[in-house]
Amino acid sequence: MPESKPRRKNKPKSQQSQSAHSIDKELPVWYKPVMFGLMLLGLVWIMTYYISQTLFPIPNIGGWNIVIGFGIAMVGFFMTTGWK
Template sequence: MPESKSRRRSNRPQPDSGASKAIKPNPVWYKPVMFGLMIIGLLWIIAFYITSNTATPLPIPGIGAWNIAVGFGIVIVGFLMTTRWR
């Protein structure tokens, strides 16, 4: 089988891809806040579903079904924080 031609190595320096930069770890408070937001959002949604048939649905009675959107918003912020977790 024929052998392919090898490439010549150039003497030019290769551009820095940013991989040589040191990645700093997250602060100590990052992980508890991340998991805390996910749990608070879940508890927010559960509290709304449990109390939705009562006279005053919790957590915020005035916004009604928007409590679900608020709960999911809190959960999504927690999940977005997982993309930066090191």
């Protein structure tokens, strides 16, 4: 039976530097405040809608205010996937 070729243990230098650089990249300073700010803004948007009995934040769109609030909060939650 023929033998298989041995595997290469080390990646070429060009691939090592690219993959290590993208993994170790620091987040910008604004990333965490924006992430937490969006989550809180979405929560405050929904709370304002319920506390004001549908008069605020935007009175003419009704229940879409909940969708907007959850959408804003979800953008913040999706940003947590990039948080290191």
